[in-house]
Amino acid sequence: MALPPPDPQFVLRGASAAVHTLHFSCGSQEPDVPILFSGSENGFVHVWNLKTHRVDTALDGHGRKSVYCVETMGGKDRLLSQGRDQRICLWDLAEGRTSVVDSVFTENVGFCRCSLLKVAQGRWLMAMAARALEEVQVLELPSKTSVCTLKPEVGAKLGMPMCLKLWQLNCGSQPLLLAGYEDGSVVLWNLSMGKALSQLVCHQEPVMSLDFDSEKAKGISGSSEKVLSIWSLNEQQNLQVYKTHKLVNAGISDITIRPDKKILATAGWDHRIRIFGWKKMKPLAVLDYHTATVHCVSFSDHKNPSERLLAAGSKDHRISIWSIYTQT
């Protein structure tokens, strides 16, 4: 008989607003504590200490407008946060400082989370939704120079970009961008040429979130409907639908694949977090804790596999931390 699903290992309370984004930073050695960054609707980025389960610092940099993306840039001292005040802020958190070092004015009023990719030591590429409706702009950080602007062809009617993922096959190769759009299609962009390599209609509704496994060249996207779409990239850089997975309840806010590519987690509008095996999309668990829509899920980057955690942030102001499938 199957075991009942586990309970959260612990629950972080204190965000006092819906949690929209989470990011772990647990890779560093002792005596550094493992950290979880969370962005909430009240404009704060909370820095959670995962040993004491308390907020160490609260960063207020977006004028009380909702923060919907946080990322670290090489360690917990450099933080990037994106908010609805149309700004992307770069923070310096070393040695207890909490200052905004730089900011990018995106002029974009959408909800598309930006995507970061480290291309070289100290150099990053960041893809974000640009001012014009259907465009995606790629900047190089920290110089803030524009690398390219990705415009869909006229009449493509893709709508807003909803989610972005920058990736490269290995350290030296070309960075590519996967973008999910409002019309339900996922487009693979070549950044150096600024052209779309392949477009695949995965959903009938806007693509809410996507994630990609560059090793297996397979990706997964979720939308507001009841279907998860798994697609693959063949050698000709063409996207094809691999399979679809039907869900019990409609609506996915976020999908993330664990760094070891064994499992993935989806955050659902039905208040539940679902865990699937990535290899065969086998449903593994349904974690039912939250009492409102789960907005984001994130896996930790612990060096020790048995310490790995899964965090989920929800509209009910809570962040649940789970320890699941850590033995593999």
Add this chain to the structure above:
Amino acid sequence: VLEQFLQEGRISALMWEVCQQQAQAGSPEVQEALLNKIVCLPDHVSNKLQGKNPPVFFPQNYFPLLGGAIIQVLQKISDSLRGGLDCSISFVSHVLGKVCVHGRQKEILSVLVPRLTDLTKSDCIWQRICWRLVECVPDRWMEAVVLGFVQRAPGADTLSRLLGNLVVKNKKAQFVVTQKVLLLQYCHTTAVLQNLLGYLSLDSLRHALLIKVLQELLETWGSSSAVKHSPPEQQQYISKAILICLSHLKEPEIESCREELLTSMMEGVKCHLDSNLPQIRRLGMIVAESISSKINTDGPVLKFQVKVIMKFVSGVQGLEEIKALHQMIQGIIASSNTLSGNKGRQQHFQKERISIYKKQFDDDLIPYDMSEDKELKTKAPVYIRDCIEVLTGSEDVDKWEATVKALETLVRKNPAATREVSMELAKILLHLEEKTCIEGFVELRQRAQVAVLTTDPIPVAKYLTSQFYSLNYSLRQRVDILDVLVLAAQELSYPKSRGKTKHSGAQKPCIQLLPGSDSSKDWRRIVDERIKSKTRRFATGQSQVELASGPNEFNSVAGHFFFPLIQHFDRPLTTFDLLGEDYFVLGRLVHTLAILMYLAVNTVAVTAMGKALLEFVWALRFHTDSYVRQGLLSCISSVLLSVPAERLLEDMTEELLEAQSWLGDVVEKDPDGDCRRLALQNLLLMENLKKKL
């Protein structure tokens, strides 16, 4: 002398003679006398001899001897049967019966049963003889005989051989076996029970009885009065009987009476656990456990702490009884392949599964239990008052959506409840704004309003019409009111389309499809068709569908819809001036009045309405807006069509004449083409009216 008689086995000869005689119908009195004498010999002799009774006449000696004699007779009978001769065994049966009823079963059967057991082992003639022997026992002695056999037989299969299907053939025997021994007595040992129930289970004819027995036992076991009032010994007896029965049941039977078993078990276990006596409780638990393990071989099973009980119970009562009980339970558990066995196997499979996964599929992640993962459904409220709560107060948008969608159906389904809160509902619906983006929100709201209005027309119409002329409503709301009034009036005046789809297609001429390509039917069909084509029909009869009819419900409320609307049109309010800038609403109002007039045909108030409407039209006839004028002209048409001609000509002659002159004017001078056309139509209608004079 008698002694000698006996010792030389003359009794058997005597009986044999009687048996042979019986085949040729000897005299019953002689038999009766003989019977008496044989059976009661020891008593007679001892009465006579009083103290000097030779030992052979003592009952404990005499009856075994008699038993032996019976066997000899039976031997002779069997020989003669094999020889082909017919002889009757009833005398022997009588002897046996009388002996048993006199209380001498033990002695006689102590001889009979072992011998018969041996003899019937393989010889079917002997079996038949034995069966005949017991079948011929008269009913008044049957109980004694059957009980004797049941008690003496070494096993269920022996009993089966000895008694055959006596239980099925003989009512008395059946009663004794199925009712008396099990339910009315409780003095018998476990072995007896095992014999009896085993006997019942061995033959298919008797198996049905077994199930019946089980049901009755369970009924008794489960009845709370029985649990309260019968002695614990009897309850233990019944429990034992149930357990034995269960062990004899086969799979298909368990399948068929699973539900019953479950129900009785649940009831019974409740009664037993309610008892104050710990032994009753324990008995209940034991039986419930066995029943549950029998009926749920693969699912969860009732598990009480029985192990502890056994020790206690065995300490209290005789060890053997409890050992037997215990063994029985174990037997049931072992035979029905229950949890312990399954658990072990399941664990083994689990491990195997894991190892298979690890080796072959490299997908070693074991899923958790996801049985709780179901679709999220927001339930719409089921009561009207709950709907009101949700629509007025609730912050829960899902619920709000669900309520809005379900409201119309609810209102129509619960007219009485709606009438209680109709005013409130009307108010809420009039002010209802779209909270979330629902498809067809406007339609949903309108339909709900119409439903409320048709359910409780008079107060709601009063409310709505009063609100039409109130302050601080938006134009949209005022027009809403008008639309709702019209739709409701339409619905009320056409009863058959009350919320249902039109024409349920009843009584359409049925075309019967002839089945198959049966040639015999084919020719018939061909012939029929030919006949049909050749015959001329003079009257086709009624081929129309009769429309459903009902009373015109608009009749009683037409006035309530109409007059309030027409009352205050010339009174301007600060936010609403019909005659001023809100002429759009005026136009709609006029059209609404026209429709209401039209729908009021055949109602009582139609004349008054007509008169009021003509006055209204007269007042507004020079309005600048063409939409309003068209509306006015349709009003006149409605009046001409709805009000009966007599009333028109009698009560409204002046108004009509004035209208006619105005119409003529419109036809000539009105800039709007539609107005002219409508005016012309009206003039034509008036002409027709005049012709009727």
